[in-house]
Amino acid sequence: MEHIRTPKVENVHMIDRLTPRKSTAGTLYLSSTHTIFVENSEARKETWVLHSLVYNVERLPTNPSGSPLLIRCKNFHVYRLLIPQEKDCLDVLASLTRLSRPECYGELFCFSFNPNLDKELREKAWGFIDLKAEFSRMGIPSNLWHVTAANHEYRLCETYPSELFVPKSAFPAVIVGSAKFRSRGRLPVLSYFHRDTSASICRSSQPLSGFSARSADDEQMLHAIMKSNPVSELMYVVDTRPKLNAMANRATGKGYENEDHYTNIKLQFVGIENIHVMRSSQQKLVDVGELPAPSMSDFLWGLENSGWLKHIKAVLDAGVFIAKAVAEDGVSVLVHCSDGWDRTAQACSLASVLLDPYYRTIKGLMVLIEKDWVSFGHKFSHRYAHLDGDPKEVSPVMDQFLECVWQLMQQFPCAFEFNERFLIQLHTHIYSCQYGNFIGNCQKERRDLRLQERTHSLWPHLWENRAEYTNPLYRTDHSQTQGVLKPLTTAYCFKFWKGMYGHADKSVASHQSPADCLNAVREESQQLEEELSAHQEVPRETDAGQETCPTEGEENFRGEEEDQQAV
Amino acid sequence: MEFAELIKTPRVDGVVLHRPFMPTVEGTLCLTGHHLILSSRQDNTEELWLLHANIDSIEKRFVGSLGTIIVKCKDLRVIQLDIPGMEECLNIANSIEALSTLDSVSLMYPFFYRPLFEVIEDGWQLFVAEESFKDLESMTDEWRLSEVNKDFRVCPSYPSFLTVPKDIDDESLCKAASFRHGGRFPVLSYYHKKNGMVMMRAAQPLIGTNGRRCKEDEKLINATLCAGKRGYIIDTRTIAVAQQAKARGGGFEQEANYPQWRRIHKAIERSNVLQDSLIKLVEACNDQSHSMDRWLSKLEASNWQSNVKEILTTACLAAQCIDREGASVLVHGTEGTDSTLQVTSLAQIILDPTCRTIRGFEALIEREWLQAGHPFQQRCAQSAYSNGKPRSEAPVFLLFLDCVWQILRQFPCSFQFNENLLIMLFEHAYASQFGTFLGNCVAERVKLQLSQKTVSLWSWVNRPQELQRFLNPLYEPNNLVIWPSVAPQSLLLWEGVFLRWNRSTKCLDEACQEMVHIIEYNKELQNKVNSLRRQLAQLETEDGPLQTP
Secondary structure (H helix, E strand, O other): OOOOOOOEEEEEEEOOOOOHHHOEEEEEEEOOOEEEEEEOOOOOOEEEEEHHHEEEEEEOOOEOOEEEEEEEEOOOOEEEEEEOOHHHHHHHHHHHHHHOOOOOHHHOHHHOOOOOOOHHHHHHHHOOOOHHHHHHHOOOOOOOEEEEOOOHHHOOOOOOOOOEEEEOOOOHHHHHHHHHOEHHHOOOEEEEEOOOOOOEEEEEOOEOOOOOOOOHHHHHHHHHHHHOOOOOOOEEEEEOOOHHHHHHHHOOOOOOOOOOOOOOEEEEEOOOOOHHHHHHHHHHHHHHHHOOOOOHHHHHHHHHHHOHHHHHHHHHHHHHHHHHHHHOOOOEEEEEOOOOOOHHHHHHHHHHHHHOHHHHOHHHHHHHHHHHHHHOOOOHHHHOOOOOOOHHHOOOHHHHHHHHHHHHHHHOOOOOOEOHHHHHHHHHHHHHOOOOOOOOOOHHHHHHOOHHHHOOOHHHHHHHOHHHHEOOOOOOOOOOOOOOOOOOOOHHHOOOOHHHHOOOOOOOOOOOOHHHHHHHHHHHHHHHHHHHHHOOOOOOOOHHHHHHOOOHHHHHHHHOHHHHHHO | OOHHHHOOOOEEEEEEEEEOOEEEEEEEEEEOOOEEEEEEOOOOOEEEEEEHHHEEEEEEEEEOOEEEEEEEEOOOOEEEEEEEOHHHHHHHHHHHHHHOOOOOHHHOHHHOOOOOOOOOOOHHHOOOHHHHHHHHHHHOOOEEEEOOOOOOOOOOOOOOOEEEEOOOOHHHHHHHHHOEHHHOOOEEEEEEOOOOEEEEEOOOEOOOOOOOOOHHHHHHHHOOOOOOOOEEEEEOOOHHHHHHHHHOOOOOOOOOOOOOEEEEEOOOOOHHHHHHHHHHHHHHHHOOOOOHHHHHHHHHHHOHHHHHHHHHHHHHHHHHHHHOOOOOEEEEOOOOOOHHHHHHHHHHHHHOHHHHOHHHHHHHHHHHHHHOOOOHHHHOOOOOOOOOOOOOOOOHHHHHHHHHHHHHHHOOOOOOEOHHHHHHHHHHHHOOOOOOOOOOOHHHHHHHOHHHHOOOHHHHHOOHHHHHHHEOOOOOOOOOOOOOOOOHHHOOOOHHHHOOOOOOOHHHHHHHHHHHHHHHHHHHHHHHHHHHHHHHHHHHHOOOOOOOO
16 A cells, blocks of 8 residues: 555546547556546446556646646557646656566465465366376377476476376486487477377477587487377477577577487478567557557557567467378377477467367367466566566567467467356456466476465366357357367468457447347247246257257256157 | 351360359350350259359460460459360350440340249339328428429439429429539438438539529528538548539539538548549459458558548538538539438438338439439449449449448347348349349430340349348347448458458358357247247136137
8 A cells, every 4th residue: 555645536537449439537546556537427436457457657737727647558458548737647657657567476366366265275176177088098008108307396497297198108217318308308398189199289388409419318309309208209299489689699509409309300491480579569559559540550560670570470379380290190289489488388388279079168268378377387477577677588479379369369260168258358367467367487486485375266266157258159069169179370360359459449449249249149048948848848950959059958958858748 | 147157166075163161163165145054964953143244354364275264253253264275265265254344234134034934013113203202291391392303304313203302393493404414403312300401412503613502402402401501511532633624614603602502521432533543442352362461551552441441431421411500401522423312312311211222222222323313334344353444434433332231240139121121122233134233324214124124133132032031130120310430440341342352251151050040049038938828818808718819
């Protein structure tokens, strides 16, 4: 509370950017966690802005009507306030600036957020996603893969999970040796196993190869991975960096695998740019959204100039390459970049979405994020600026992954159980610090922070509200739901994500959403089904009925068929 | 003339056809007077049945004695025919070229086409001016239907019947006509029932360099204003272009002579610029090797999306003046047959829910495009692959359809029809078995006796069997004015037309199917529940013996 200089300012105006006349008057409150704007109107409409979602606060020059204050949020919402007194404006500015930049973990919202769950429920909630169960869903452990205790207590690699899946044929010494030959000890381990072809996706950081160094253990490790796919005599190493960047790393004793030293590997660069390029690209994209009354040329030129869609395409292309290698060629792939926690996470998780229908479900996407991002040490707190820290560590890595999934949804409207809102909600919570899931930079850090005891998990909360996040067009038996997705990645297939970047303006918001409309229809259908079954009447089954409603409801109808005469 | 003279080789065997997303087919190629047909020899089914009129341009290539003809269609499809034999290939190419560029309208396919369906409701009789005037009469008595243009003498591009203010007599109309480009004096385009405001359209006034004026013209448009109210003149051209028009005898309404009107200039491009824009856009869409940067910069350079934005913005402005400002509006550009009609027709879609039904949309096209004298024949003579010097080709109507699609996308529940109807109209405007889009104005259509000699597109579209394809499952009649967003990020490339042949739509089509299923299932349930409720109610009242519902 000590950071709040003025808890309440009256006669503040919230300004609509496109139609400034349509501003609303109200009172502004600052709490320790939120900025709250309450309209003076009859409805007393409230707007709540979480401090941890504030990206920056900017004061514009004072004009006769007051001091304008611009609050930009990490989820790209922008609020424009007009505060009558300059002094109040300065106070709000100073308070918000401090409140939106917590200096230590303890200040984060998740440690004070209390949704009134008892202890037992909270602990149970943290078990909602079980990665062991996920690996066993893939068929792991198997006769070729097993779990190793090598990283117990994070001895081998601080940023990896404590449980790692490796080829059975890799001896402990090989594992340790390979870790020593990889940047930050991030050795090659299993990320995804494709049952249909026995090919796997493994991940690591770059090898410490420099210009000539080699490691027999690392070479054996890769050989072991290749051999864990009995039918294949080849393995791809996908370096997700542009080749030039990878080469430059050799000068610092890092780099990429020398194809001559490893048995039957094929090295492939896929050219995803580094976090700094991505950060500035997204900033340019956001700037385009803030242009006042842009012409079509301004917009398209800005879109091109930002390079954003080019980067999205590069990330998706990497995923497509890996998925194709695994599903069509039946070849295992080792994916790495520099540290193996940004581009590697993007490429592995996207390939998994393309390969496995499970990851296109609501629960499946949670599992995937928990596995490829949270457990494998994607640096959430650094990348999403949870704490006031080095701005060079910030980068929209996860934004890009979510956007790639969204781009896929545009091409395969029936393939995903979740909708756009789910992705946007995930995006918000990655930044919001309301739940403990994304706090910290790796599993060890989260354990040390005792997050499971002190904070709540996002996943059960999203799961309870899954009706809101459901794509009405999704059906488990639909052809798009099955098998591997093969998206087109021609330039014209990529679109500006209006739902994410376009909502700086109210007027740009979608007027009618077919999905919402269909969800309403489906909900009504469900009620009608219930009413019908209450009347113990069996609907005559038509093709449409069978296809759209393979739910438990239908079984109920069948069950009650014998009682039909009773009416 | 006999078509046979143009067909030296009517039939070639062993021709290989390549089409987007379909396996190649080998078969026999046949040329008839109006069609290019390819049937595979296996089962004698036609694999391709293409109207010559749909062919925009062709390219020939030879490798040894194997010739290849690339056929580029007006619907933007590109197909390839491999024809064995140099002579055959040349003959076929020459014939296609000749047959696809026939000058005489009366040789067009609609004059030869005999429908395989029974015409139940003749589309030629569907939209009669007298009928729509009756609707207007039920709302207001301030207008009359004038027959001043009965023989198309006053204005060759107007229909015979025109709706004008009651107090303006035919003589004044003639004088006003002589003051407007092409005789297109101000006439009623739309009456806004909600507040009685109107939208008029015309061509530019002929004020010339010495500032001519015409009292009758002033009186005519002032007659549409309520006492003490101001109106808006929306000139679809920039002020600079409108100024330049004075030198050629045209111009715009001078404030001094029209004190009750406020003039607003917009910047809708002229037709030759639009044609260039279309060519560039399609070129960009057809090159799949583009990097992201190149694609976006080509899309931007085509200016197509800018054109869409400008047209929609102007239409919104017109609608805003009428609905929000409560003012009447006069719209014109230069000739009043292109940008003017884009604006007046789109404004009606925004304002009038009737125009968002299938019938209403057909009526709108009939009223604001066909009868209003948009020169379809000239504008749609060539499409995006025209390589000769453009004459008067321009995708004016296609841009209108694109704008409708943008609104439809933003209000997916407010239209009774779907995207397919718009795509179908695009196709038929450029090449069709129906006579609807032949000719440039009503006078020409009367002269060609289209209603006697050809079948109307509407006769076909309105058949219940066909209509199915064009229905929007999400439609919920909505009586409100719908305000589309014209922000650049709200306007998308119309993939259904421009990427139609470049990527498979299987997954998107499946999604549409799925929507239909969900909604049909819901309707079915509703019917069942309702009938059950009725039965229950009957049982509960215990009114004697049970009656069958």
